[in-house]
Amino acid sequence: MAFDTFQDGRDIPDGQVIDTDLCIVGSGAAGITLAQSFANSGLRVTLLEAGGLSIDPDVDANSSVEDAGRRYSPDATRLRYFGGTTNHWGGHCVPLEPEDFEAKSWISGSGWPITRSDLDPYYARAHDVVGIGSYDYDAARISAELGGTLMPFDGTKVATQLSRYRRQRYGFAYGDTLDGAANIQVILYGDVSEIVLAQDTGRAVSHLTVQSPAMNSFQLRARAFVLAAGGIENARLLLMSNTQRPAGLGNENDHVGRYFQDHLWYPSGIMVPFEAPVERLYTEEVPYDGAAVRCHLILSAAEAERQGVGRFRTELLGLSETGQQLRRLQSGEIVMADIADLALKPITVGNTFACQGDQRNDAYRFQNYIQQVPNPDSRITLSQARDAYGRPQARLDWRISRLDQDCIVKAHQIIAQEAGRLGFGRVRIEVEEDPDILLDGVLGGAHHMGTTRMSASASEGVCNADCRVHSVDNLYLAGSSVFPTCGYPNPTLTITAMALRLADHLETRATREGWI
Amino acid sequence: MTGRRRVLASLIGVGALAYGGAFGAGFLRACGTQAGGDLAWLEGIERIGRQLLAQGYAPRTRDHAAITAMARALSADACADFAAGRTVQVDGWVIAESEARLATSVADILAANPTADPRPDPNRTTALSS
Numbered sequence: 001m002a003f004d005t006f007q008d009g010r011d012i013p014d015g016q017v018i019d020t021d022l023c024i025v026g027s028g029a030a031g032i033t034l035a036q037s038f039a040n041s042g043l044r045v046t047l048l049e050a051g052g053l054s055i056d057p058d059v060d061a062n063s064s065v066e067d068a069g070r071r072y073s074p075d076a077t078r079l080r081y082f083g084g085t086t087n088h089w090g091g092h093c094v095p096l097e098p099e100d101f102e103a104k105s106w107i108s109g110s111g112w113p114i115t116r117s118d119l120d121p122y123y124a125r126a127h128d129v130v131g132i133g134s135y136d137y138d139a140a141r142i143s144a145e146l147g148g149t150l151m152p153f154d155g156t157k158v159a160t161q162l163s164r165y166r167r168q169r170y171g172f173a174y175g176d177t178l179d180g181a182a183n184i185q186v187i188l189y190g191d192v193s194e195i196v197l198a199q200d201t202g203r204a205v206s207h208l209t210v211q212s213p214a215m216n217s218f219q220l221r222a223r224a225f226v227l228a229a230g231g232i233e234n235a236r237l238l239l240m241s242n243t244q245r246p247a248g249l250g251n252e253n254d255h256v257g258r259y260f261q262d263h264l265w266y267p268s269g270i271m272v273p274f275e276a277p278v279e280r281l282y283t284e285e286v287p288y289d290g291a292a293v294r295c296h297l298i299l300s301a302a303e304a305e306r307q308g309v310g311r312f313r314t315e316l317l318g319l320s321e322t323g324q325q326l327r328r329l330q331s332g333e334i335v336m337a338d339i340a341d342l343a344l345k346p347i348t349v350g351n352t353f354a355c356q357g358d359q360r361n362d363a364y365r366f367q368n369y370i371q372q373v374p375n376p377d378s379r380i381t382l383s384q385a386r387d388a389y390g391r392p393q394a395r396l397d398w399r400i401s402r403l404d405q406d407c408i409v410k411a412h413q414i415i416a417q418e419a420g421r422l423g424f425g426r427v428r429i430e431v432e433e434d435p436d437i438l439l440d441g442v443l444g445g446a447h448h449m450g451t452t453r454m455s456a457s458a459s460e461g462v463c464n465a466d467c468r469v470h471s472v473d474n475l476y477l478a479g480s481s482v483f484p485t486c487g488y489p490n491p492t493l494t495i496t497a498m499a500l501r502l503a504d505h506l507e508t509r510a511t512r513e514g515w516i
Numbered sequence: 517m518t519g520r521r522r523v524l525a526s527l528i529g530v531g532a533l534a535y536g537g538a539f540g541a542g543f544l545r546a547c548g549t550q551a552g553g554d555l556a557w558l559e560g561i562e563r564i565g566r567q568l569l570a571q572g573y574a575p576r577t578r579d580h581a582a583i584t585a586m587a588r589a590l591s592a593d594a595c596a597d598f599a600a601g602r603t604v605q606v607d608g609w610v611i612a613e614s615e616a617r618l619a620t621s622v623a624d625i626l627a628a629n630p631t632a633d634p635r636p637d638p639n640r641t642t643a644l645s646s
Contacts, residue, residue, distance in 0.1 A: 413610070416603070417599075417601060421598040421599045426610065427609070427610050428607070428608040428610070429605065
């Protein structure tokens, strides 16, 4: 990676003013998708990244998160350098289902101001960005093509859901495009310290004040600004820009930072099929269409409605992780991370090695990902702690609810009943009966969502259906912070699709308003 | 596998083996546990039955004919139970009530007659003669 045209914010003279048309803050999945959409267009685009080209502890220290609620590891789930968290994501892609966009009487705060059909064309284009082949999730047809056999779940309550996988590193994939586009300027080591509104109207952003680890400061002026800094940082940037609006930008109705959601990760349960062998398509990523596919089980939208819970997806594991590591090693695939990990758990390795010989690993273990329902008390606020620039750090109070617990319990029961009804096998539920103990065992899936939710009206959210902050004419939000609800899919594909949709909106606006 | 259990298996095995031997044997498939041949499923049934009895689950019978009928109908009955939500949890496993009845009956008989001659007495209605 040469990236010769990338600028280092530490070298920009103190007090310099940089003029551009579109300023994008953050170079993760959303920011890079947006920026590359405008490559070689007539629009001047500046992509601002707080970090450099690799992890920098000094940069990380400027965005540490105070963990005030249930246990979470926000610092371990973010990457503040070019490419953002696409530098370590798992590559799981599947679109939100049409029902995920609808308001639901049993889930307070649900409902998007757009529909799945609004996003469909962008999902198709997002497939090209991620490099996951065609926009096709027909599990029956694809499994048949691959010679696999789907489980007999008929979709009324439980369904097989096919996902596509590719660990696309957006920085590697699109860095050269951005580097080579004359209209795009990438600035590394530039961290926003304040979003400043124009004095005349107070309705539009005039510039960003930017600082670098060298403690120089410069201004970025643009016609439009997009915050694409992640589910925690987007909220923090709006809240800390409180000089002109004391509650923070876009926070007139006290929604900024609220509704922090993650996919709840709760490994539990085992399914023993009576006769069917463990199907590889459910336990491994199988190469297909230039990427890979893998099947999971989900609670159907109709059943979620009947039960009055959120969405539930379980990944099925065949061999244990240790077993998979051993198998890779035995097949000659040397992965240093595997060796290091195996060296730390000799007893587990011994047990796993003994188990592998008996050919009885014919059960599926459940690794569950559950939709967290929106909860206004689950939120990002500003901490008393300050970073090196004097900015307040973010404070996370992550809270989950009994409705989330209900989803976990009921989904296991329904899968068990369906497996029995169909004569497929039996399920062991390993969910803690005590709700408090159960909830203590729930971890986050490292998806930060919902903190700047989109809504039809300003009273219900932070940004509108175009992702523009309701109360600021030229400030937009990108990324999973705008998701009102999250369904069961991991967010990156939807983030990418939404960024492409925002790019279309900005291009239309730029043309209409004569920016180009 | 004791002779007693082998005979008991023959009593209920027509239905249960048609059922695939999965109920019972399936629960022995955990890593490191050999299924142990065609009759190993009975170990599973007895184990499940013992656990259910310990949990206080009552429905059971020592009637030979009833057990045989129960075993023969097990496959269909279990599916119907699951469809109707008639399930029981034992050590986390979700099983049908019909399976639970069979398992507790098996465990009950074996517990009551640990050293008995397991051969069925055609003149009696209990599964095992004492």
